[in-house]
Amino acid sequence: MTVLSANHIYKSFGEKQVLNDVSVCLNDGELVSLLGVSGGGKTTLFNVLSGIYLPDSGEVYLKDENVTGKPGKVSYMLQKDLLLPYKKVIDNVSLPLLINGKSKKEARETAGAYFEIFGLDGTQEMYPDALSGGMRQRAALLRTYLASEGVALLDEPFSALDTITKSRMHKWYLEIMKEINLSTLFITHDIDEAILLSDRIYILNGGRITQETVIDSAEKRNPDFNLTGEFLEYKKKIKSFLE
Amino acid sequence: MIKKLRNITGKTSPPVITVAVLLIIWFAVCKGEIVPAFMLPSPADVARAFASNIEYMAREAIVTLQEAVYGLIAGIALAFVLATLMDKYDFIYKAFYPLLVISQTIPTIAIAPLLVLWMGYGMAPRITLVIITTFFPIAIGLLDGYKSTDIDSINLLRSMGAGRLQIFRHVKLPTAVPGFFSGLRIASSYAVIGALIAEWLGGNNGLGVYMTRVKKAYSFDKMFAVIVFICAVSLLLMAFVRLIERISLPYRKTRISRPETIKRR
Numbered sequence A: 001m002t003v004l005s006a007n008h009i010y011k012s013f014g015e016k017q018v019l020n021d022v023s024v025c026l027n028d029g030e031l032v033s034l035l036g037v038s039g040g041g042k043t044t045l046f047n048v049l050s051g052i053y054l055p056d057s058g059e060v061y062l063k064d065e066n067v068t069g070k071p072g073k074v075s076y077m078l079q080k081d082l083l084l085p086y087k088k089v090i091d092n093v094s095l096p097l098l099i100n101g102k103s104k105k106e107a108r109e110t111a112g113a114y115f116e117i118f119g120l121d122g123t124q125e126m127y128p129d130a131l132s133g134g135m136r137q138r139a140a141l142l143r144t145y146l147a148s149e150g151v152a153l154l155d156e157p158f159s160a161l162d163t164i165t166k167s168r169m170h171k172w173y174l175e176i177m178k179e180i181n182l183s184t185l186f187i188t189h190d191i192d193e194a195i196l197l198s199d200r201i202y203i204l205n206g207g208r209i210t211q212e213t214v215i216d217s218a219e220k221r222n223p224d225f226n227l228t229g230e231f232l233e234y235k236k237k238i239k240s241f242l243e
Numbered sequence B: 001m002i003k004k005l006r007n008i009t010g011k012t013s014p015p016v017i018t019v020a021v022l023l024i025i026w027f028a029v030c031k032g033e034i035v036p037a038f039m040l041p042s043p044a045d046v047a048r049a050f051a052s053n054i055e056y057m058a059r060e061a062i063v064t065l066q067e068a069v070y071g072l073i074a075g076i077a078l079a080f081v082l083a084t085l086m087d088k089y090d091f092i093y094k095a096f097y098p099l100l101v102i103s104q105t106i107p108t109i110a111i112a113p114l115l116v117l118w119m120g121y122g123m124a125p126r127i128t129l130v131i132i133t134t135f136f137p138i139a140i141g142l143l144d145g146y147k148s149t150d151i152d153s154i155n156l157l158r159s160m161g162a163g164r165l166q167i168f169r170h171v172k173l174p175t176a177v178p179g180f181f182s183g184l185r186i187a188s189s190y191a192v193i194g195a196l197i198a199e200w201l202g203g204n205n206g207l208g209v210y211m212t213r214v215k216k217a218y219s220f221d222k223m224f225a226v227i228v229f230i231c232a233v234s235l236l237l238m239a240f241v242r243l244i245e246r247i248s249l250p251y252r253k254t255r256i257s258r259p260e261t262i263k264r265r
Helices: A042-049 A089-093 A095-099 A104-112 A133-147 A163-180 A191-197 A229-242 B002-011 B014-031 B043-088 B090-105 B108-119 B124-147 B151-159 B164-200 B207-216 B220-248 B250-254
Strands: A002-013 A016-027 A031-035 A057-062 A151-155 A183-188 A200-205 A208-214
Touching: A002 A042, A002 A183, A016 A031, A016 A042, A016 A057, A016 A183, A016 A208, A031 A191, A042 A057, A042 A151, A042 A183, A089 A095, A089 A104, A089 A133, A095 A104, A095 A133, A095 B164, A104 A133, A133 A151, A133 A163, A163 A191, A183 A191, A191 A229, A200 A229, A208 A229, B014 B043, B043 B090, B043 B124, B043 B164, B043 B207, B043 B220, B090 B124, B108 B124, B108 B164, B124 B164, B151 B164, B164 B207, B164 B220, B207 B220, B220 B250
Parallel strands: A031 A183, A031 A200, A151 A183
Antiparallel strands: A002 A016, A002 A057, A200 A208
């Protein structure tokens, strides 16, 4: 089942055509990456998907609902965690619920129930500054999850983390996706990360989807997948598409 | 020698030592009659004048403090409205920013008598003067705070479906609070001075009036005493602002690292 789809999106800023007939879809439980060079229109596409930008033409559907240009349905997460320093972690995380009209108490209760699953237990009453980089990303992810009913848009969420934390976060993320039934659309410019995590990879180049690659290796969830020859084959292929 | 000094400064705080040394010099100057006693009273005379006049000064100070606080509150309200509008509407920003800056170049001393002429000898001209002197630093502090808001944070809230008011409440306003307090700290010291200047130029109560009275009587000891007293009042007001700041910004406690916590070796 398709949970999120963008159909024939066109978007320009002044003279510059940033998105040119872009169609992507995300199926239930999938992790799909958007891979492309900087300035390729990835972030613009995310802003269209999350309803912040109204596309010049084309539609965005969340399940069966037309959400084109309607913010509040699909939230995203950036490399910057954007946790508000003056709010406690619990209030940061429950902010989307508060914005959607829940009372502060209700919002805190709903969000609080997920702290253990996200490995954030005990940080509820802390301020974000007291958390490590990995923990902050988890909190930001929980906030995204609470904002958008089963779909997460992630814009290079792990690129500021050190290698070890990053690979830990990858493993953790794949696990939690399964646990809370999350579908993810993922922006990255890191080919390795894309192959390692994705079910499918879209290549976005010059405002167009130029290629779609399915990663269907049997080894794909194996921790040493990135050391196999198959991995390198994928990498070679994708690299050639990007050039 | 240096080591010895450091030992001393390690036990008592440096500003206390500075003040003590200055007081000793002052005392010596008076004792040695380098400056005639009627021009420069000795610290002991000042202390005596302070003690014998404290009740009277306190009574007058209540008037001054009232003017300062009322003016400050009105200044905050005005600054808040103007800064918020200036941040929201660019044309208001462009229209008022130069006026704001120019208003700061007008010497308070010069407009105070005008205000007294227009509004009489009551509290009105004094409060007005306090508003004029205080609202600028507060408005600028707030404006800078608003402008420092991260556009990504605003977009994130929009993606959650937040309206303008919610964005203001959850992002813009809290981001501006530290800037607001830096402005308010400066403004609180201006407030007392503003009230004093207005009193100095007309009226029949307040510390400023008291100052003109002791000046006319050439009571130098009382003048020094009242200066000390005014400093204390200003410091008290600033400390009060600090206290409110601490209470309203609990998350900052973990972040502010003061230089004295860094140990030198």
